[in-house]
Amino acid sequence: MPKPEQTVRTLFRFFNEVGIINQLSSRLFETRLPDGFLVSHFTVLNHLTRLGDGRTPMDIATALQVPKTSLTHTLSGLSKAGLIIQEPNPKDARSKCVMLTDAGRQFRADAxxxxxxxxxxxxxxxxxxRIAEALPLLEEIxxxxxxxxDV
Amino acid sequence: MPKPEQTVRTLFRFFNEVGIINQLSSRLFETRLPDGFLVSHFTVLNHLTRLGDGRTPMDIATALQVPKTSLTHTLSGLSKAGLIIQEPNPKDARSKCVMLTDAGRQFRADAxxxxxxxxxxxxxxxxxxRIAEALPLLEEIxxxxxxxxDV
DNA sequence: CCTCATTTGTTCGATGTCGTACTATTTAGT
DNA sequence: ACTAAATAGTACGACATCGAACAAATGAGG
Incomplete structure (x- = not known):
């Protein structure tokens, strides 16, 4: 059992590495996307493609762990670009259903x-x-x- | 040897998990910092404490993988808060040396x-x-x- | 039914991030 | 030395992010 300070140090390093990898990979991703698009746009399209569209903005925000106000902005960009359509939600008039367009699916495939x-x-x-070995830990964390x- | 699509899928999941962990941990970090301070502030103080101060802004930007213009902004916040002092660099008049103040060291310790x-x-x-096992891979990536x- | 609390999505404002363009200085090539 | 290219840091502008406040709709409890 390592000493507490050593444990804290290890965790700090872990989160530090995660932060830098995220920074570098996001930057790399964005250079490969068409101008004006960000990782956040891709992430939404990818999520809808993988898990199915027709979800509400709130569902998506929760799944991706981004504040709903940030997602509103991202969705508006995707709508303007014609990659999604936001339909009224028949089950709840406050809400919407986010549908992928063909262009949206194509955009993701191209990306x-x-x-x-x-x-x-x-x-x-x-x-x-080797990457796959690390995935379970990342998913658990x-x-x-x-x-x-929420705590 | 897995198929290429499977490989790509694995990597996408990896970067996706890294992104969400970064998002969640950054948010958690920031709730624990005094109001008005961000992870970026802490990261700079932590870097200087661990590896020694007196470095130039460019050194720091390179080490932390953030654009120099972003770092300028972060350093200005730290200066205003009295956590660092930027002295002229005797070796190079274009540059500066970033020095920790006692308040800066204390801030990091408190954080x-x-x-x-x-x-x-x-x-x-x-x-x-288990975390430590994953560190080498993260560092290599x-x-x-x-x-x-740069490519 | 009829409140009242909760939830959804948006608007707004503040602020962080980062690319471009710029100045000052250093370094390299001749 | 002298000029040209490279480099450090900054000012500025565009834009993404996100918290607070809000309106509309739902649901819970009487």
């Missing part, structure tokens, strides 16, 4: 294709198995922080 | 103390050894993305 070479470059230096968030 | 309970809470659910950045 993934555009990032492919970078991803393969990473994969050449880091065996996917994510879930833990998520649950802890 | 770490304020975050201690959260860190210990994480540590209770995730053995530090960080270094890889860093080197690849």
């Amino acid at each position: 993934i294709a555009a990032l492919g070479p970078d991803m393969m470059d990473v994969a050449e230096h880091f065996p996917p198995e 994510r879930a833990f922080l998520d649950k802890r968030r | 770490i103390a304020a975050l201690g309970p959260d860190m210990m809470d994480v540590a209770e659910h995730f053995p530090p050894e 960080r270094a890889f993305l860093d080197k690849r950045r």
Whole structure:
């Protein structure tokens, strides 16, 4: 059992690395996206494609862990670009249903294709198995922080 | 050797988890800092404490992987709060030396103390050894993305 | 039904981030 | 030395993020 200070140091380093990796990867992502689009746009399209569209903005904000006011802004950008359509929610008049357009699906596919070479470059230096090994820990920490968030 | 699409999927998940963890941990950090201070402020103070002060803004920006214009803004906040002092750089008149003040060191110590309970809470659910196991991979990926950045 | 609290999404304002353009200084090449 | 290219930091502007306050709608409790 390590000493508490050592433990805290390890955790600080962990979050520090996570922060820098996020910074660098987001920047890389954005250089590959068409001008005017950010990682946040891609993330929403990706989420809707993977888990199905027709979700409410609030659902999406919760899943992606971003404040709803930030998501409003992101969705408005996606709407203006014709990548999604926001329909009224028949179940709840306060709410909306976010639907992907064909252009939205295509945008996501193109983005993934555009990032492919970078991803393969990473994969050449880091065996996917090694990345995959780290995923469970990351997911658990994510879930833990998520649950802890409201406290 | 996994199929390329599977590889890409794994990497996307990895970066996705990293992004959300960063989001959640940054938010948590900031709720523990005094009002008006951000993770970026803490990160600079922490960096200077760990690796020694007297560095130039450019050194710091490179180490933390943030654009120099962002760092200018962060340093100005730290200066206004009296947590650092920017002295002229005797080796290079274009540049400066960023020095920690006692208040700056104290601020960092207080911040770490304020975050201690959260860190210990994480540590209770995730053995530090498990976190430590993941660190080398994170550091390597960080270094890889860093080197690849200019490309 | 009829409040009242809760929830959804937006607007607004403040502020952080970062790219571009600029000045001052240093360094390299001749 | 002298000029040209590179580099440090900043000013500025565009824009993303996010908290607070708000309106509309829902749901819970009487």
